[in-house]
Amino acid sequence: MREITYRQALNEALAEEMDRDPSVFLMGEDIAIYGGAYGVTAGLMQRFGEERVRDTAISEAAIIGAGLGAAITGLRPVVEIMYVDFMGICLEQVNNQVAKIRYMFGGKTRVPLVIRTEGGAGRTLGAHHSQSLEAWFLHIPGLKVVMPSTPADAKGLLKSAIREENPILFIEHKMLYNTKGPVPEGEYLVPIGRAEVKRPGRDVTIVAHSRMLLFALEAAERLAGEGIEAEVIDPRTLLPLDIETIAASVRRTHRAVLVEEGTRTGGTGAEIGLQIMEHCFDYLDAPIRRIAGADVPMPKSPVLEKLTIPDPDRIYREVRELLA
Amino acid sequence: MKKINKSEARFLLKQMMEIRKFEEAVMDLLARGIADGGSHLYAGEEAVAVGAMAAIRTDDYITSTHRGHGHAIAKGGSLPHLMAEILGKQTGVCKGKGGSLHLADVSQGNLGANGVVGGSLGIAAGAGLSIRLRATDQVVLCFFGDGATNTGLFHEALNMTGRWSLPVIFICENNLYGMSVSVERACAVTDLTQKAVPYRMPAECLDGMDVLAVREAVARRVAAARKGGGPAFLVANTYRYYGHSRSDPRVYRTREEEKNWKDRDCIEQFAARLVKAGILTQAEVDECDRETAAAIAAAVEFAIQSPDPAPEELYRDVYYEAEEGSIYA
Numbered sequence: 001m002r003e004i005t006y007r008q009a010l011n012e013a014l015a016e017e018m019d020r021d022p023s024v025f026l027m028g029e030d031i032a033i034y035g036g037a038y039g040v041t042a043g044l045m046q047r048f049g050e051e052r053v054r055d056t057a058i059s060e061a062a063i064i065g066a067g068l069g070a071a072i073t074g075l076r077p078v079v080e081i082m083y084v085d086f087m088g089i090c091l092e093q094v095n096n097q098v099a100k101i102r103y104m105f106g107g108k109t110r111v112p113l114v115i116r117t118e119g120g121a122g123r124t125l126g127a128h129h130s131q132s133l134e135a136w137f138l139h140i141p142g143l144k145v146v147m148p149s150t151p152a153d154a155k156g157l158l159k160s161a162i163r164e165e166n167p168i169l170f171i172e173h174k175m176l177y178n179t180k181g182p183v184p185e186g187e188y189l190v191p192i193g194r195a196e197v198k199r200p201g202r203d204v205t206i207v208a209h210s211r212m213l214l215f216a217l218e219a220a221e222r223l224a225g226e227g228i229e230a231e232v233i234d235p236r237t238l239l240p241l242d243i244e245t246i247a248a249s250v251r252r253t254h255r256a257v258l259v260e261e262g263t264r265t266g267g268t269g270a271e272i273g274l275q276i277m278e279h280c281f282d283y284l285d286a287p288i289r290r291i292a293g294a295d296v297p298m299p300k301s302p303v304l305e306k307l308t309i310p311d312p313d314r315i316y317r318e319v320r321e322l323l324a
Numbered sequence: 325m326k327k328i329n330k331s332e333a334r335f336l337l338k339q340m341m342e343i344r345k346f347e348e349a350v351m352d353l354l355a356r357g358i359a360d361g362g363s364h365l366y367a368g369e370e371a372v373a374v375g376a377m378a379a380i381r382t383d384d385y386i387t388s389t390h391r392g393h394g395h396a397i398a399k400g401g402s403l404p405h406l407m408a409e410i411l412g413k414q415t416g417v418c419k420g421k422g423g424s425l426h427l428a429d430v431s432q433g434n435l436g437a438n439g440v441v442g443g444s445l446g447i448a449a450g451a452g453l454s455i456r457l458r459a460t461d462q463v464v465l466c467f468f469g470d471g472a473t474n475t476g477l478f479h480e481a482l483n484m485t486g487r488w489s490l491p492v493i494f495i496c497e498n499n500l501y502g503m504s505v506s507v508e509r510a511c512a513v514t515d516l517t518q519k520a521v522p523y524r525m526p527a528e529c530l531d532g533m534d535v536l537a538v539r540e541a542v543a544r545r546v547a548a549a550r551k552g553g554g555p556a557f558l559v560a561n562t563y564r565y566y567g568h569s570r571s572d573p574r575v576y577r578t579r580e581e582e583k584n585w586k587d588r589d590c591i592e593q594f595a596a597r598l599v600k601a602g603i604l605t606q607a608e609v610d611e612c613d614r615e616t617a618a619a620i621a622a623a624v625e626f627a628i629q630s631p632d633p634a635p636e637e638l639y640r641d642v643y644y645e646a647e648e649g650s651i652y653a
Contacts, residue, residue, distance in 0.1 A: 069453070096439065105421075189652055
């Protein structure tokens with residue numbers, strides 16, 4: 001199978017869905033002429049025109065609000081918020097309007113809106129451009145939160161998100177844009193709301209999303225060299241969470257390690273961990289272990305930044321410790 | 325008065341009466357403990373919603389506010405089902421999940437009342453963008469209050485709409501107070517039409533107690549917007565008769581000020597003009613009043629008799645779920 005980057009995969013997904021459905025359009029800061037801060041929308045304005053690929057002013061709240069207004073009046077907008085760190089600027093619109101409008105008005109409307117954004121550390125950009133804030137959004141019923149880790153998932157999930165009738169927060173990772181992986185040539189979708197076992201194993205279940213999935217797979221490879229077979233699961237969608245796939249694995253391995261890049265307190269691990277306990281407490285042979293980002297604002301120093309987020313070595317060591 | 329015929333006159337008068345009596349009924353239900361929860365009543369401002377809505381088509385959109393009962397009625401919402409929503413009943417326009425603060429029938433093109441001041445301005449811009457991209461000649465009326473003009477999203481949405489020349493008519497219902505803080509105390513510039521100037525749209529002030537003045541101004545702006553003339557900004561000067569909400573003791577305004585506005589009441593003023601011009605007789609005005617009172621009484625009765633939502637409604641409508649098949653099939 002051909003290999004393309006995560007960035008190209010996303011770009012293909014957007015182009016294919018725009019080709020397929022004239023109601024799909026893109027809007028955001030620097031997405032048209034510039035092609036997106038991380039280049040995901042490169043070439044799309046040239047191909048689809050400025051009406052359907054729109055540069056906006058720096059107006060995050062209006063981008064989300066207008067996306068919603070367009071979504072409930074017959075279009076399928078894909079809007080971009082340049083950094084997940086900026087979601088606070090438009091959180092009111094996401095939380096109160098986008099996620100709740102269907103319920104508040106008795107199910108009389110649908111919200112086929114995709115909010116693309118990206119997060120994560122790795123480029124020493126400091127506290128305002130490096131966060132992993134996905135846990136915030138798990139607290140918003142009505143929203144779906146999707147975080148692809150591989151190019152194939154990125155493409156298939158984005159195409160599904162665009163065809164969904166519910167609002168999707170689609171969080172990419174800045175350190176994944178240049179990663180390459182096999183992506184099928186033809187049309188395919190990856191279902192939203194379904195986790196995937198990325199590596200089968202019998203000794204421990206590692207749950208990791210976004211860039212942490214890659215780190216978890218690296219750690220699992222090293223563990224395998226020492227006879228420890230880790231099963232690595234990517235939830236892919238954090239809300240709603242496919243707890244069944246995760247719980248089924250934990251019932252076989254009896255141990256769970258949860259890896260996330262975001263800060264530890266109130267993080268995704270807290271939620272996933274408790275759901276594992278609710279579903280398979282009797283199967284657990286060891287306490288659930290969380291490996292998460294440090295509870296600090298992201299520091300600039302490359303040395304400190306590395307210490308802030310989990311890495312493959314730390315995952316390897318903690319799993320060893322758990323199984324010792 | 326020459327621009328209006330008898331049936332139009334009756335329609336406008338009755339709709340203003342419906343809103344007034346609807347709000348009086350809500351106040352009564354609250355006082356009797358039959359209704360509870362928030363309520364921001366539109367009484368006093370009826371000429372704005374009724375005049376504006378008389379200038380648009382049913383396929384046009386509006387966005388509304390926390391003080392949205394009047395917009396919901398004027399945009400074609402059914403009185404019994406709106407009243408049932410106030411009581412949180414299953415038969416309500418939002419199946420009892422919205423209530424006073426979210427009173428809107430989305431299926432009628434009302435894209436929502438809003439619990440957040442200024443929360444719907446982006447939605448209005450987006451509906452305008454949607455009209456542009458779908459190449460129809462619809463328009464959006466975006467209602468908001470004086471308080472909203474100081475929020476960030478107001479400026480973002482006006483900039484977006486002005487820059488893209490979208491068919492949105494912004495209608496500022498200036499009732500002089502954002503809850504208790506007056507325009508003078510809140511705004512650096514108190515002539516609210518000035519707030520549209522940086523965003524490249526024409527602005528004008530109008531008498532929000534005069535239903536025909538509102539209808540005329542909105543109709544003129546709508547006609548221009550349908551032809552690609554872009555957005556406009558209207559400031560309708562008006563007054564809310566009740567406090568901000570039920571618990572408001574109105575310490576920030578005088579009884580004299582309230583009387584001065586009520587002396588110019590939009591319904592009484594309009595009825596008197598119609599009678600004077602010979603368009604309706606006083607007997608016909610009284611008949612409108614009786615018919616409206618009966619319709620509101622029936623709406624209240626329907627709402628009270630309606631069932632509460634079933635428990636299984638709790639989780640319904642959080643997400644859209646396809647009735648048949650899936651996109652992955």
